[in-house]
Amino acid sequence: MVVLLCMLPSPHTTKSAGDLNDHGSSPPSIAKIQQILPGAETVSDEPSENGLWRTRGSQGTELDLVGRTMPHAAKALGYRGPTEAVFVMDDDGFIKDVGVLSSHDTDEHVAAVVADDAFLGQFNGVTWNGVDRNGETRNIDGVSGATLTSLAMAEGLLARLGAESTSLLFDRPIEDHEVARIPGAKKIQLNDPVAFARNDQDEAEWVVFRTGTFCDEVIGYQGPTELILSLDAEQTVTDLWIRQSLDNEPYVTYVREDEYFWNLIRGKTLSELADWNPIDEGVEGVSGATMTSLAIADSIALIASEIDSQGGIENWTRSPPSPWSWESLSQSLSQIRFTVRDAAVLGLLTLLGIASRRGWMRYRRFRLLWLTTTIVVIGFWTGNLISLSLLMGWAASGVSWMLALGLVALVAIALTSPPVVRGNPYCNHLCPHGAVQQLVRPSSKSSRHFSIPSRWARRFVYLGPVTFVTAYLLLLFRPATDVSGFEPFHAYLWPLAAVSSVVLCVGTLLVSLRVPMAYCRMGCPTGFLLDYLRRSSSSNQFTRYDAGLVVLLVVSAMKVWYT
Template sequence: MALGTVNADRFQIRRLVVHLARLAVFVSIIVLIHLQYAKSSARVTPIADLSVDQVDALFPAAATLVGVASDDGRMAVRDADGQSLGYVVQTSPQSDHIIGFSGPTNVLIGFDDQDRVVGFTILSSEDTRDHLLEVQQSERFMSSLDGKSRDEIGHGAVVDAVSGATLTSLAIQESIIHRLGGEVGSLRFPAPLTLDDVKRLFPNADHIEPDPVHASLWSVQSAGDPVGQVLRSSPAADNIVGYQGPTDVLIGLDRDGAVVGIAIGKSYDNEPYVGYVREDSYFRSTFDEMKLPEIAKADLYEMRVEGVSGATMTSMAVADGVVAAAEKHLAQIEREASRPKRRSEFQISVHDIGTGIVIIAAIVIGSTSLRANKRIRIAFQLTLIVYLGLIAGNLLSQAMIAGWAKHGVPLQMAPGLTMLAIAAFACPLLSKRNIYCSHLCPHGAVQQLIKGRIRYQIKLGHSVSKLLMLLPGLLLLWCLVVSMAALPMSLVDIEPFDAYVFRIAGWATIAVFVVGVVASLFIPMAYCRFGCPTGRLLDYLRFNARSDHWTVRDWVALSYLGLAIWLSTGH
């Protein structure tokens, strides 16, 4: 008896040590992804660290740079004889807040001794690689400021954007103008308001005119009488990006300063997302009857503002833009140096509560004899598909895990999804049950419902099954490489989960969904067994009968960690 007890204790200790080692490998990879992203997204190349090679494109005769940057960020450039050729300045860090398609760009600008531009070049960028390349290959754009004085540029010497890379090129322009002259008008939405724009908010309007002091404010008249004003969110919200770009929002104010509604103007965001917001009258009434001071101090979480279904990022960017416009307008009026700070309190929406209830139900059903009740099981599977999948859109994916590894867990923005992730990872770590795959995944529920529904079933040989089971691990490897090497690949495309939000799903995601479901008709749980990297990850972290053994999977995981370490060193 004593010997058996000792052996049991040793088994438990060994299993705990091995399991903690697995967890350590997983956590280490997540930390490395985070650190790699933080390192690769460093926005500033300190001007004192510039080399002569970096200014060669602007000053071919450059031989030396002054060792210490001047107070305004200039760095003198001299030739081999010590004669001055001019100077250079960087847009970073002063213009780091100006975002293009997906990030800011640090531009090096060269001036001659008469303060005229000799050219500019890109030092570093967080923007999308393809968009940046399009800009750099545009000789017209890259030479557009040549010969212009610093004063001309500082007061907004605008040039045409690069077709196909509009947001990136506009952001580069704004970064240069802001660095040399401070605040500028909007380059993204330069067109003035029209009467037709305003009539969406004031149908009886017959005359509009811009405010002489505030460029974003327009007065509205009807039959010679003032009926209200329209405040544009641009340029205050030009750097608030929804899914793929900013949106200009028109805010209608009556004569008492209360909001009568908002209208969506021009947008760089994707259709049909913008269209969904335009058509949702409930969302567009969010700020009705509020006044600008209330909006400027508004906490969207406290107001329980929820985005438009299928266009959450776009609609929440619109709401944030309204708040930003109110903030900036009031700051201009009051001549304050900074905007009012918004609170950021944790709030739970109806969908978050629903997701929490589903999670609790899944744990109860998966941990008790209820899982053997066919009626309960089928009803719950349908609940997962309809509510958690099609309505709430809460599914775990490699794209989500990689994004959270880079940016952190969005507890305040997505508490329901956060709770789902906690349940998904905590249950395998603390028990023998992979609750997410068996009782929480809508796609798993689809496969369970169709399992064995047709008579003809394909039986795979042992060798074929073993070969196919390598695919999820290879997909995990691909996710690691994409995340660590910052490859311009979308991890969304390798899994079917975005297909549940079908209005925004891409063709690659839909194709994976269709192939997986069709395969599962003939091979039970085909996608879960042979195609799901997220399920394979959760299964790796699960307690099982061989949790006390260091297996081949552990050596593979360790090799992934070694690869992550190697990639983090810059290879």
């Protein structure tokens, strides 16, 4: 089952966030731009040095700049995947408005973000490096009921603004083709701004890095120049060349073609360059491009010093720490966003463990209190319900555990308990929809009680697995499909629930007034999945559900193979 879920394709790898070109992604469509900048009529094809596009009005007058957050936002995962933002920025570099360009999250969550002007307005006045006009970093509050989607969008927007970058002029990551000059490379690794190759002893043998990250303030005639430097194992410069420049032509070309100038730098180590003074060394520059070449020479010394101050090139080429090392764990812990809602869910999980061990669930009053609390806390307050949309979305796109620790803990308990302890605590004690059905369940002697004929009951039990298979196949072949409407759980997110979820929720509860736990027993695909994972005395036997799982695996493997 784990392999099956992990074979689902990620929606943001099959649905492009814009055609990539040498500068990044293509400009947003004018229709999307007009949603946040109504006066815009056209948008330029070529981006600025910061990857923004100029808009123009009906008379050709220049308006503000627009930008988009992909591919920087690709790692900021929400409920089912990343959300790309489009933003308007004035000529002073401050954001004036923000909108949603595209999203792979559920429609209800995205609609809630789009409708929340207070959330979107938090970014107005923010500039590069994610700070406001006072140089301060703002604390961004998410959208109630769509916390994951909104915070992931905010994280992606801040990443686009260069909150993690030291250069706004040269922010294009190092690319594969720029590593092609490394001789005999066996294990190429990209760790922008560095790319390196390891030898058989897992040591950095050759290193290539771009200089824009370390220094972009040395100006030639008109602007700075970014270089590519290639180093050997002794950190000696074996080669270097101009990557991109904001200086004037033909001066840049003169420098690029002057081998004598570059030979003055080749053969020196980073340590030597850190103490290198071009004037003392008699560097006169390239004839006809003196200022451009001398600016490059001066920047190389500053670059070497900056690298040395940041711990040397080993800071980027050393092997990453073990996932369980204190360094790795402390870094991960520092990025966790922990809220009162997370604390409430973790508190309920802890209390459930205590109540189960002490048998408190046998007492009717405690159980009624528990079910009511589950509906209020997990259902209406936090909205942390487990669904196919959530599980399959995380399987395809990754788990956003740093943004929703309580939800991740709930999913972990739900998935690990059935095979480990043979129980199903989520369906029995933690699912709000199941809790409502338990509260309205008619007793066997009640006049409301209705027993479905056995021949029909045997057929209805296939509703859950059929729904599961349908949702899986849809996401396999159409990864961007929103399957949240297949279940009633999004109805508990009442401020943003879709009509289909509300109708399904009300309908299943009305049926449960007559047929005890009807949806839980016969219609819930998530419940079917958890029950399938539960270990029992017959778990070693090959069942029809196992056969169906094998068929899905074969179909998934063929889909992956042919695409």
